[in-house]
Amino acid sequence: MTPEQITYLVFGIVLVVALVFDLGLMSKKSSTITMKKALTQTLFWVSLALAFFVFVWFEDGKTVALEYLSAYLMEWSLSIDNIFVFILIFGFFGVKEEYVPRALLIGILMAILFRIVFISIGIVLIERFHWLLYVFGALLLYTGFKMFTAKHDEEVSLSDNKVYRFLQRVFPLVSHDGDGKFSVIQNGKRYYTNMFVVIVMLATTDIVFALDSIPAVFAISQNRLVVYTSNIFAVLGLRSLFFLLKGAVNKFAYLQQGIAIVLVFIGVKMLIEIFHIKVPVFVSLLVIVICIAASIVYSISVANREEAKKGLAGNDRDLH
Numbered sequence: 001m002t003p004e005q006i007t008y009l010v011f012g013i014v015l016v017v018a019l020v021f022d023l024g025l026m027s028k029k030s031s032t033i034t035m036k037k038a039l040t041q042t043l044f045w046v047s048l049a050l051a052f053f054v055f056v057w058f059e060d061g062k063t064v065a066l067e068y069l070s071a072y073l074m075e076w077s078l079s080i081d082n083i084f085v086f087i088l089i090f091g092f093f094g095v096k097e098e099y100v101p102r103a104l105l106i107g108i109l110m111a112i113l114f115r116i117v118f119i120s121i122g123i124v125l126i127e128r129f130h131w132l133l134y135v136f137g138a139l140l141l142y143t144g145f146k147m148f149t150a151k152h153d154e155e156v157s158l159s160d161n162k163v164y165r166f167l168q169r170v171f172p173l174v175s176h177d178g179d180g181k182f183s184v185i186q187n188g189k190r191y192y193t194n195m196f197v198v199i200v201m202l203a204t205t206d207i208v209f210a211l212d213s214i215p216a217v218f219a220i221s222q223n224r225l226v227v228y229t230s231n232i233f234a235v236l237g238l239r240s241l242f243f244l245l246k247g248a249v250n251k252f253a254y255l256q257q258g259i260a261i262v263l264v265f266i267g268v269k270m271l272i273e274i275f276h277i278k279v280p281v282f283v284s285l286l287v288i289v290i291c292i293a294a295s296i297v298y299s300i301s302v303a304n305r306e307e308a309k310k311g312l313a314g315n316d317r318d319l320h
Contacts, residue, residue, distance in 0.1 A: 258295025
């Protein structure tokens with residue numbers, strides 16, 4: 001067997017064992033996931049991804065390993081932005097806490113399936129039409145600038161979401177979660193519940209995010225091994241990240257700007273290859289780490305300062 005085939009085999013075995021352990025044994029069908037459990041599971045998936053990086057380093061070489069780590073960090077940071085939309089979806093449809101883990105599990109497994117399909121199509125297209133990489137670069141550049149300048153002052157509502165409106169037109173819906181069921185029978189007619197709607201919207205939301213993240217990974221590497229494994233590891237950690245971050249949405253207000261800068265950098269990196277200028281993979285890794293870490297630290301420091309000001313203002317009111 002070649003080193004790449006061995007790596008695929010190890011990845012497959014690790015993936016199956018990890019899914020059984022984390023998504024099966026550690027998570028009952030309808031159970032509440034505590035902050036402690038979410039942190040444990042998040043550390044589990046991140047540690048597994050980093051352990052795979054070490055394995056790839058020894059099995060496939062330094063370059064492939066650094067490409068994998070860069071792609072994984074890129075996907076992981078984008079998945080955090082994805083989490084905030086997931087939180088909005090669950091809040092809007094009012095799914096009970098005990099049914100959220102199951103909905104996330106099914107939605108994420110569907111997202112993995114869709115991503116595998118998109119990546120496979122993308123690889124075939126790039127192999128046949130190399131110029132598509134420059135189109136991806138321009139798309140990332142546009143997306144990065146748009147994301148950096150986007151305002152979040154207005155409250156977002158999902159009432160006008162195109163997927164939701166399509167489901168309302170096509171399926172008879174009821175406005176409750178059906179006690180965890182996807183459909184219920186009322187007056188002899190089948191109706192689809194909020195659980196069904198939420199799962200569809202989780203999967204389609206990830207598809208939208210994949211349209212940005214997958215081209216970004218292609219900019220880092222066109223190695224099939226790197227693209228598949230980095231995407232799958234990042235997406236599998238989404239569920240535990242959801243429960244870890246759902247109470248701290250306001251703590252990451254400027255993360256989007258950090259991600260936007262990374263997308264602009266990756267887009268520029270893709271476009272300058274027209275002039276045969278290649279950016280070393282360790283530079284990409286450094287830029288990704290610095291931008292994401294700096295935006296998280298800055299976001300948390302700003303949030304803490306605002307909370308401190310509110311606390312002082314509250315104390316002043318109490319004194320008066």
